[in-house]
Amino acid sequence: MGVIVRQVWAGFFSRIPYSSKSLLVMLMALAIAAGNAGQASANPRYAAYVMDAKTGQVLFQSNGNDRRYPASLTKMMTLYLVFEAMNAGRINKNTRIRVSANAAAEPPTKIGLKAGSTITVENAILALITRSANDMATALGEHLGGSEANFAKMMTAKARQLGMDSTQFRNAHGLPNNAQYTTARDMAILGIALREHFPRQYPYFSTTSFTLGKTRYNNHNRLLNRVEGVDGIKTGYIRASGFNLVTSVQNNGRSVVAVVMGGQSAKSRDDHMAALIREYLPKASRGGGGQLIASRTLTPSTAVAASAVALPKRNIPTPDFRPQDEIGQIAVAAYAQEPAAARFAPPVPIPSPVVAASEAIEAATPIDPVQTASTTRPSAGWVIQVASSPSEREAKAFLESTTQKASGLLANATAFTETFDNKGTTFFRARFGGFGSKNEAWNACGALKKKKIDCYAVQL
Template identity: 35%
Template sequence: MIKPARRLLLSIGFAVAAATAAIAPQAQAQIPYLQLPTNEPKYAAIVVDAKTGEVMYAKRADSPRYPASITKVMTLYLTFEALASGKLQPDDRVVFSPHAAAQSPTKLGVAAGDSISVSDAMQAMAIKSANDAAVAMAEKLGGTESRFAALMTLRARELGMQNTRFVNASGLPDSRQLTTARDIAILSRSVMRDYPQYYKLFSQQQFAFRGQLMRNHNGLLFRMPGVDGLKTGFTNASGYNLAVSAVRDNRRLIGVVMGGSSNASRDNNAQDLLLTGFDIIARRNRGEQITVAQNMFEPEPAGSVMRPSVEQGDRDQDTRIMLASATPPAKLASLKIVESDKTRLKNEKAEKKAKADEKKNKKRGEWAVQVGSFKSKSDAKEQLSFVRNRFGKQFAQADGQVADRAAGTYRSRFNGFSESSAKAACSALKAKKLACQVISPS
């Protein structure tokens, strides 16, 4: 009988030791893949190292999904921004309009015309997942919920969430409100990076409001050591969603699971992914050679309900986690010599390629295409990688670079275009509703 992945993780160390002792030194102990619910049509997931940005696992990470109440993380991000800038104070009052008070549960049930503090509104969103509090805050900051949703989408683009669109502040069902597992991971990383002073709100297990004690919906806060956020979400269309983060031995991982079939399966899956990620990090730190990225590509499952903006035949990267034993010590000396030769040849090849690319750039032209402007240099670099991977036909031969900081932002640009090829590349991006600007020679 095959044990569940969670119990398998606990026995990995014993399995490796037993396998190593039982076979010849040159052989490798093979440990099965982590079992995941990848056959569920709504399922999508990603695991990211919060410090390095390394994607340790990805399944349909760029396929459109409904965010549900994870939407409130962006509503809270803009609230944190207003607090940090002095536009808001924790004790300021948030008035509930008739529109806010009329939102569907989950909600606080505050009457129209009544008000609560900004502090209570934030706790209500993060812990209770109160839809009425989210709309009331949106109206306070944006004037109307629709205007605030436009600001949410704009900020998402600036953070690098290129496949996300918000039309409301709560996450209540709307077919136009779409995101991806990768974009939610970017948002999660941005919150803890930009507003660490407020991030602790997501780890609060409960809060009291007008005599009622409200418990956090994130079950992993109560059962998995190291978990300190972030947010759950559910609608019939989205399935069970979770953005979660945990810290062990001063290393933080971010996991996003979308489209789970139940609260329990979603939480178990997220825990399995995080535990496996931490196990990989620990083994790397001990000098073991761990294979993490084995790339496969699979089409969307037949009958998937996520139709908006998915092209026919669009394929998603599936990075599966596999653990393998370290190379036997007897082979290390010869491997080092071979590796040294490989490194030298690789460097020579890279140098030749750089010279060839320089010549190609001169021949191609002096036009450029700007694909984004960001507050951090790392986000600007991530945008270059995203565009090159997603639009290889238009940008494969272009020279991507992050322009020096100007007016408080870093600009992601591709150089080496002719006028016609620059306009064609930009048109391809705009067709997918992505930011793009053609830059003529100065």
């Protein structure tokens, strides 16, 4: 039947003037495009966005500001914070990340390392990019944030700083969560930010495969070998989102970042992305220049995450479709760590500013520091250390938080901060003194750990 149809069309074309053939081909192309657009618009999960990565001009958008579930596009923000930590010196590519029982239990896709094992940061990065490994996303989030829930706070705070004002994260991997959402526009912003802010690490996204042990993992992003100029970035899928893809293209002096969300299949998503690139890359500018996305690098001497985040004020409806699984509410504290040389203390909760989202990112007034019972250091005896931080205010805030959580245990203890120097940076130890013996301090610390408050005892 297909052969007959082609013969009929061939005979028809042979009988019309050449000048009319071009017009007919154009009309047919438009009809096909209209049909595809109709199918996309009938799909409630569909959204697309194409941005000129040199000028910020929006070349195409469809439902670009409507909420969608990011699925594994979430891992783009996980990697953003990993790269930021690398640039700040908190970790490097050879730092070993411990796989917790929580991380090991994540559903596929994953690498499948056992609880208690370790993996280098670089291999974890490659596992996220090629395998989209959920267990490695959780392990990285727990390492940088103290817990995955706290890391999600850091992710949302960073989204606000980048101008992603319609995005909220609840986990590091993108598995189903009703409260985790984004938009095609926000994902385009994140894609450009990754390129602009991390030129040393961004080439990881072009990795087509990597080997861990005896296993070789191939990249899920099929456009890397299909479309000229594609250099990353990330695929994603859960049932509620459909097939998602963010793609970066740099070719012939032009550059775009494009987003397709809600594809009915991986192939249809990839085909649609390829068509968008063919159509809109030639319309991108060869001019422009300078960074489009403002970088707000966070170092150990500044805030690492927000303890409260202003949610979008825009009244954008939640998608009608829902993920099947629910994940609980996240905690309010976010954590940072001392540099490796001083990493004997547990993670530190940081009461950082609430960050509002707007076209020009403006930080709100920081949360008022809480007052501790005392800042006078005991002259002798045993003390319990619960945290250390490059900020005295943050150390005091942790003392106050610990006192509230364990008021009975610490009723007779004296809270104080104490400074120490690490490679030219002053850190503040958050400690409780007044323990008369080693056993008394150790017993109190053991009781705190049962309340999930990390600590250790030391004699002055």
